[in-house]
Structure formats: C-alpha cells, structure tokens
Amino acid sequence: MYDALKPIKPRKIYEEIIDQVKQLIAEGVLNPGDKLISEKELAEKLQVGRSAVREAFRALEAMGILEIRPGEGTFVRRVEPQALINVLSLVLMMDRDTTEELMELRKILEVESAGLAALRHTPEELAQMEEALAQMEADIKAGDLGEKADWKFHYAIAEATHNSLLVELMNTIAGTMQRVLRTARMQLYMTPGTPQRLLNEHKAIFLAIKEGRDQDARRAMFDHLDKVEKGLRI
Structure with missing residues (x-):
C-alpha cells in the first residue's frame, strides 16, 4: 500500500531559490529578456545569504534558464529548442x-x-x-x-x-x-x-x-x- 512513498530529503537553500525563480518565469512575472534584481536585493527579499543566491543563479545559468552578463546583470534567457x-x-x-x-x-x-x-x-x-x-x-x-x-x-x-x-x-x-x-x-x-x-x-x-x-x-x-x-x- 505504501510502496509509492519515497524518503523526504532536506533541501538546500539555493534549491528553494531556484524553484521560486522558475515559478516567477512560469507565471509570466519574469519573461525572456527581463533583467533580475541584483544578488544583494534578492538575498534581502528572501532573507538568505548572497552566496545561496549566487549558487542558484549559477545553477539556473547551467540549466539554460538564466544568462549572467558580467557588468550588466542577470537576465532570463531566450530559450532555443536546441x-x-x-x-x-x-x-x-x-x-x-x-x-x-x-x-x-x-x-x-x-x-x-x-x-x-x-x-x-x-x-x-x-x-x-x-x-x-x-x-x-x-x-x-x-x-x-x-x-x-x-x-x-x-x-x-x-x-x-x-x-x-x-x-x-x-x-x-x-x-x-x-x-x-x-x-x-x-x-x-x-x-x-x-x-x-x-x-x-x-x-x-x-x-x-x-x-x-x-x-x-x-x-x-x-x-x-x-x-x-x-x-x-x-
């Protein structure tokens, strides 16, 4: 009866940040080409350390969701099919x-x-x-x-x-x-x-x-x- 249950694993802070950013994109709050607020501002809003935000941004960039442009900021990437x-x-x-x-x-x-x-x-x-x-x-x-x-x-x-x-x-x-x-x-x-x-x-x-x-x-x-x-x- 309970075979489908899976162990609950503790989540890291940066994973929670990733989910929230992805949710903003899914809901249309953030759109392709939009610039995100700075690491500092996002850390303050979420009440987390800047290092967690930085790690989340890097992970989202690796997924092809965000684009980090040195000197400009972090943007929602325009996703190509490839x-x-x-x-x-x-x-x-x-x-x-x-x-x-x-x-x-x-x-x-x-x-x-x-x-x-x-x-x-x-x-x-x-x-x-x-x-x-x-x-x-x-x-x-x-x-x-x-x-x-x-x-x-x-x-x-x-x-x-x-x-x-x-x-x-x-x-x-x-x-x-x-x-x-x-x-x-x-x-x-x-x-x-x-x-x-x-x-x-x-x-x-x-x-x-x-x-x-x-x-x-x-x-x-x-x-x-x-x-x-x-x-x-x-």
Missing part, C-alpha cells in the same frame, strides 16, 4: 535509472506523434513501419527480444509526424530508450503470451495510422505504453 534538447540529453546521461521517467516522457511524445503520423504519413514511412513489424514477427519466431525492431517502429512514427524537433528529441533519447526497451522486454516476456500481445498492439497502432484514424492511433499508442508501464511495475 538548448532544451541539450539539457534533456544531459539529464539522461547523468541519471541512468530513468525507466519510470522515460515511460512518462514517451506518453507525452508518442501519443500525439501517433495522431500526427495518421494525418501526415507518406507511403514510404508506412513501408518503414511495416518493415519494423515484419522484423518484430521474425524476432518472436526466433525467440529474440526484438528491441531494435521495436525502436525502429516507434522512430518511424516520429518521422511520419514531419516535425523535425520531435525527431531530434527521439534521437536524443535513442540510447536510453533502446536500453530500457531491452530491459522491459526481458521482464515482460516472462509472462506467457506477452510477445504476441505486444506485436498485436503495434499492429493496432499501425492500422490506425495507415487508415488515417488519428484519434484511434492516439488511443492505441496510449493503451500500449500504459500496459507496458503497468507490466514493469509488477
């Missing part, structure tokens, strides 16, 4: 225990991707998906895990969205995703009938995309990812 991709890549490299987070990210990215692919795919992209499905089927017969064909199928869907940023995000998580896919399949395959069930789920996604049924494609993708996520928790 900067977001670089940060995501860094997080994935630093944290190898990302299975749960990756499954959440996949739902965010791939459910909508399936819907867009249903509306935008080309015959060539459908052929790539079919090729991946055929490889999955061959892998099942050979007793292989088939994680490479699995990745190829999902990547083909991303390409069929014709959204270059989405494809680049998929490339960013490629290494981590293939590792997780292999681990997931090793665990899921312990349940009889799972290989064929996974193949059928992929076929349902493909059919909805092929027939241009975008809502059905989204639903099929969500159901597939949700079942995989639940299977990994058992």
Whole structure:
C-alpha cells in the first residue's frame, strides 16, 4: 500500500531559490529578456545569504534558464529548442535509472506523434513501419527480444509526424530508450503470451495510422505504453 512513498530529503537553500525563480518565469512575472534584481536585493527579499543566491543563479545559468552578463546583470534567457534538447540529453546521461521517467516522457511524445503520423504519413514511412513489424514477427519466431525492431517502429512514427524537433528529441533519447526497451522486454516476456500481445498492439497502432484514424492511433499508442508501464511495475 505504501510502496509509492519515497524518503523526504532536506533541501538546500539555493534549491528553494531556484524553484521560486522558475515559478516567477512560469507565471509570466519574469519573461525572456527581463533583467533580475541584483544578488544583494534578492538575498534581502528572501532573507538568505548572497552566496545561496549566487549558487542558484549559477545553477539556473547551467540549466539554460538564466544568462549572467558580467557588468550588466542577470537576465532570463531566450530559450532555443536546441538548448532544451541539450539539457534533456544531459539529464539522461547523468541519471541512468530513468525507466519510470522515460515511460512518462514517451506518453507525452508518442501519443500525439501517433495522431500526427495518421494525418501526415507518406507511403514510404508506412513501408518503414511495416518493415519494423515484419522484423518484430521474425524476432518472436526466433525467440529474440526484438528491441531494435521495436525502436525502429516507434522512430518511424516520429518521422511520419514531419516535425523535425520531435525527431531530434527521439534521437536524443535513442540510447536510453533502446536500453530500457531491452530491459522491459526481458521482464515482460516472462509472462506467457506477452510477445504476441505486444506485436498485436503495434499492429493496432499501425492500422490506425495507415487508415488515417488519428484519434484511434492516439488511443492505441496510449493503451500500449500504459500496459507496458503497468507490466514493469509488477
């Protein structure tokens, strides 16, 4: 019942400052290009030491959120898409225990991707998906895990969205995703009938995309990812 509870860790002052600055940006109080008040002023308002504010500013700069200009001050950075991709890549490299987070990210990215692919795919992209499905089927017969064909199928869907940023995000998580896919399949395959069930789920996604049924494609993708996520928790 209480398995989901996690130990509460004490937070450092600079982490609290980071959260407050990020909240001001999220609420639109601070916008890209805005200059922040000085370290001294912020320290006085928050009733903390200047060293904590300085550490928070440096961390926010490393995240690509703030820009510190010597002699001018600290500004909210105008975030470019590539900067977001670089940060995501860094997080994935630093944290190898990302299975749960990756499954959440996949739902965010791939459910909508399936819907867009249903509306935008080309015959060539459908052929790539079919090729991946055929490889999955061959892998099942050979007793292989088939994680490479699995990745190829999902990547083909991303390409069929014709959204270059989405494809680049998929490339960013490629290494981590293939590792997780292999681990997931090793665990899921312990349940009889799972290989064929996974193949059928992929076929349902493909059919909805092929027939241009975008809502059905989204639903099929969500159901597939949700079942995989639940299977990994058992």
